[in-house]
Amino acid sequence: MGTSNPGTDVADSRQAVMLRLERICREFNVDSLLPQIGAGEEVLREHGVVDVAVLGQFKAGKSSFLNGLIGRDVLPVNVLPATAVITRIGHGPADRALARHMDGRAREIPLEDLPEFVTEQRNPGNAKQVSIVDVELPVLADFRGMRFVDTPGLGSVFAHNTKVSMEWLPRVGGALVAVSVNHPLSEQDLNLLLEVFRHTPETAILLTKADLVTGEQLEAVVEFTKRQVIRHTGKDVAILPFSNRPGFDALRNAVREHLFRRIVHRREETFEEIVDHKIRFLVGECRQYLALAHRVAETAGKAREELREVLEREDRDLGAVKSEIGLQIRDIESRVRTAAGERFHSHHREILDRMVSRLGEAGKEWTGNLAKVTGAFREWLLEALSEELAEVSFHGETHLAGFLVTSQSSFQRTVRAFQDRLAKEIERALGIPFTGARFHAEIEEPARPDVRVGKTFDSQVDLLWFLVPMSVFRSLVLRHFRKQVVWEVEKNLSRLASQWADAVNRSIGGLARQSLEFMRGEAATIRSLVENAEDRRDDIRKAIAELDHLESSLSGSPREGAC
Numbered sequence: 217m218g219t220s221n222p223g224t225d226v227a228d229s230r231q232a233v234m235l236r237l238e239r240i241c242r243e244f245n246v247d248s249l250l251p252q253i254g255a256g257e258e259v260l261r262e263h264g265v266v267d268v269a270v271l272g273q274f275k276a277g278k279s280s281f282l283n284g285l286i287g288r289d290v291l292p293v294n295v296l297p298a299t300a301v302i303t304r305i306g307h308g309p310a311d312r313a314l315a316r317h318m319d320g321r322a323r324e325i326p327l328e329d330l331p332e333f334v335t336e337q338r339n340p341g342n343a344k345q346v347s348i349v350d351v352e353l354p355v356l357a358d359f360r361g362m363r364f365v366d367t368p369g370l371g372s373v374f375a376h377n378t379k380v381s382m383e384w385l386p387r388v389g390g391a392l393v394a395v396s397v398n399h400p401l402s403e404q405d406l407n408l409l410l411e412v413f414r415h416t417p418e419t420a421i422l423l424t425k426a427d428l429v430t431g432e433q434l435e436a437v438v439e440f441t442k443r444q445v446i447r448h449t450g451k452d453v454a455i456l457p458f459s460n461r462p463g464f465d466a467l468r469n470a471v472r473e474h475l476f477r478r479i480v481h482r483r484e485e486t487f488e489e490i491v492d493h494k495i496r497f498l499v500g501e502c503r504q505y506l507a508l509a510h511r512v513a514e515t516a517g518k519a520r521e522e523l524r525e526v527l528e529r530e531d532r533d534l535g536a537v538k539s540e541i542g543l544q545i546r547d548i549e550s551r552v553r554t555a556a557g558e559r560f561h562s563h564h565r566e567i568l569d570r571m572v573s574r575l576g577e578a579g580k581e582w583t584g585n586l587a588k589v590t591g592a593f594r595e596w597l598l599e600a601l602s603e604e605l606a607e608v609s610f611h612g613e614t615h616l617a618g619f620l621v622t623s624q625s626s627f628q629r630t631v632r633a634f635q636d637r638l639a640k641e642i643e644r645a646l647g648i649p650f651t652g653a654r655f656h657a658e659i660e661e662p663a664r665p666d667v668r669v670g671k672t673f674d675s676q677v678d679l680l681w682f683l684v685p686m687s688v689f690r691s692l693v694l695r696h697f698r699k700q701v702v703w704e705v706e707k708n709l710s711r712l713a714s715q716w717a718d719a720v721n722r723s724i725g726g727l728a729r730q731s732l733e734f735m736r737g738e739a740a741t742i743r744s745l746v747e748n749a750e751d752r753r754d755d756i757r758k759a760i761a762e763l764d765h766l767e768s769s770l771s772g773s774p775r776e777g778a779c
Contacts, residue, residue, distance in 0.1 A: 230491050231260050233766050237498055240759050245744065246505050248653040249498055252415075255386030256494045264487045266479050267304065267387065269365040270422065271412065272394035273404060277424030277458075281394060282364055284460035284468060287355060291366055292331040301334040301346045306363035308352020318345045327351070334366075359475070361483040362389070385411060389490050390418035390479055397425050397437055397457070403625055406448045411654065413451060417493045418478060418486065420454040421445065426467060427459040492770040499767045504650055506760050509745040511646040513753035519645045520746065526641040527743050530634070534735060537630065541728045544626065548724055552619050553717045559615040560713035563608045568705050574600055575701055579694050586693060593697050597704060605708055609716070616720045623724045627731040631655045634735045638742070652742075655734045 238253045240246075259267075270278040279291040282305065291303065315333050316322045325333065332338045333346050365388070391412045395405055412419050421441060426434055438455045446452055456471050458464075479486050512520055578596050582589045635652045642650045749756065 229769075230495065231257065233495055233769060234260065236762065236766060237495070237502065240506075240762065241502055243755075244506060244509070244759065245741070246502055248741075249501055252386045252494075252498060256491070256498065259387055259389070259494070260491060264361065264484055265306075266362040266389035266418075266483055266487055266490065267365050268362055268390035268392060268418075268475070268479065269367055269385075269388040270392045270394055271367055271385075271388075271408060272422075273399075273402070277396055278394045279366055280460055281392075281422060281424055281458055282366055284458070285364070285471065286353065290327065290330070290351065290353065292335050301339065301342060302348045303330075303334050303351060303366040304348060304363045305351045305353065305356070305366065307354070307356040307360050309354060310352070311354070312352040314350045314352075315346055316348050316350065318347045325349075358472075359480060362475075362479055386415050386494070388412065388416050389487070390420075390475075391416055392420055392422040392456070394422045394424050395441070397423050397434065398428050401441055401444045404621060406444070407625075407628070409445065409449055409451075409453075413449065414497050414654070415494055416490055418490060419451075420456055420474065422471070423455055423457040425459060426457040427461040427464060495770060496767060499763050501653070503760060503763050504652070505741070505745060506756055506763070507648055508642065508646070508650055508742065509749040510753065510756045510760060511648050512746050513749040513756060515646055520750075523642065523645045523746055524743075526638070526645070527739055527746070530638060530739055531736075534732065534739075537634070537735070538732055541627070541630065541731065544623075545721075545724055545728055548619060548623055549717075549721045552616060552720050552724075553714075555619070556616060556713040556717040556720075557710075560608065560709050560716070564705065564709055567604045567608065567709070568702060571600060571604065571701050571705060572698060575694075575697060579697070589693065597701065601704060601708060604705075605712055608709075609712060616716060619720060620723055620727075623727050627727050628655060631731050631734055635738065638739070642742075652738055655731070 234253055234257050238250065241249050241253065270282060272278055279293050282291055283289050283293065286305070290305065311327050313325050313327050313330055314322055315325050330349065330351070333344060334349055339346065393405065393409055393412060395401055409419070409421075423434075423438065423441065429437060434457055438457060441455050442452070445455075454474060456474060457467050458471055459467055512523065575596075578600075579593075582592045632655075635655075639650045639652065642648065
């Protein structure tokens with residue numbers, strides 16, 4: 217007689233719950249929950265495998281942590297933000313990597329070629345359209361039944377990075393939120409934690425780069441981080457210091473033991489708790505909207521009319537909010553342009569010195585008449601300048617990311633203020649609490665700037681005068697080439713700064729549009745529920761009763777533990 221895979225029974229029963237929940241959301245147009253329901257169904261299809269995602273801001277040390285835990289450098293680490301594609305790492309009989317593309321194709325790739333598919337530098341903007349890369353390693357035999365998930369950094373200029381990580385959140389089993397010990401817990405980290413808590417009860421903070429402080433300082437950082445998390449989230453999560461440096465074996469072993477105790481040794485139980493946690497949150501969020509509609513249907517006409525007036529007033533007030541956001545944008549745009557000019561031009565001297573040195577070496581190989589040598593120079597200049605500026609362009613991430621992160625947080629606060637006002641009015645009119653859907657602004661990726669090289673001489677007629685061997689005029693021509701190098705470096709750095717500023721400012725404008733669209737959409741959803749509630753009160757009551765039944769069918773009670 218055959219046996220089922222671990223987690224199959226849980227998956228079958230919870231799949232039915234998910235399908236019923238999806239039907240209720242579609243019936244009442246609660247569309248904001250459908251992506252999360254789809255993610256929950258995907259988790260169930262994994263039949264008990266627990267994905268432990270390592271999340272956090274870019275350059276928080278996520279890939280380095282995983283390499284240290286694995287015991288070898290499998291994942292690429294770079295001085296620039298590296299990870300651009302979700303990478304899952306689990307146990308397998310042999311070293312193996314499988315790249316899965318967005319069009320459904322999958323192909324095995326050499327493990328050493330992993331950077332070609334998962335890094336921003338080798339696969340900019342995910343041009344290769346990779347959806348995920350699965351890595352199998354025999355060395356992870358102790359972690360059978362779970363996979364580590366390396367995610368792109370949040371708060372990145374690269375939209376696909378932040379977007380990929382945020383879209384992955386509903387799929388997480390366990391979560392390790394990486395925070396560097398030398399960067400205090402930020403508003404973005406706290407917002408990430410709050411978002412993670414919605415999707416899994418198995419959460420811990422990974423305090424990376426613990427070697428940068430003394431033992432006494434590390435204890436103080438751990439205590440400070442714990443207090444901050446409790447204060448801002450109400451959760452008491454495990455704080456796990458970590459370092460890959462020699463002499464920190466005890467910290468690494470403590471993290472491994474934590475994962476064994478919380479997940480590996482009780483995997484099936486943990487999987488069931490994680491799935492039930494996800495469903496409870498989805499049921500709770502769906503119930504919020506239906507409870508609002510039910511209360512409207514049962515409330516006297518005066519209260520309904522007051523709520524309609526509130527929604528109309530919020531619609532009108534969105535015009536003022538839009539103006540305020542416009543003022544914010546103009547101020548930020550000005551500061552972005554100033555910062556881009558200063559920071560990109562700070563590379564001018566080093567690039568110019570290297571270009572002049574490279575010109576001296578390359579010029580030794582150029583022979584023939586001036587027309588031929590000029591052609592060789594132009595080809596060299598375009599290639600060399602492209603290489604130099606491509607490297608500098610990657611610094612746009614660190615130069616300008618702060619403006620995007622600040623804007624993202626600012627617009628999210630604006631949306632939250634709108635929702636808080638709406639919730640207060642709903643509670644005043646109907647006497648029920650309401651928080652509404654979660655808003656996360658997605659950063660639009662700035663397009664990569666290009667490099668353009670102008671004419672070497674003012675007109676082609678000038679070349680006719682130089683139809684003589686280069687041996688006669690070599691020093692004169694090379695001096696002319698050096699002048700053009702100076703000009704091209706200056707010109708293209710200015711273009712690079714301007715293009716990055718334009719791209720970042722477009723992204724900031726995109727964040728503003730998303731914020732306004734979300735507020736309009738949330739108001740429209742509530743308005744629809746208010747307008748139709750009285751005619752559908754029986755349907756609403758039945759749906760709420762069904763949600764209650766779905767929740768009661770889950771095993772146990774909600775668990776407040778931490779990973």
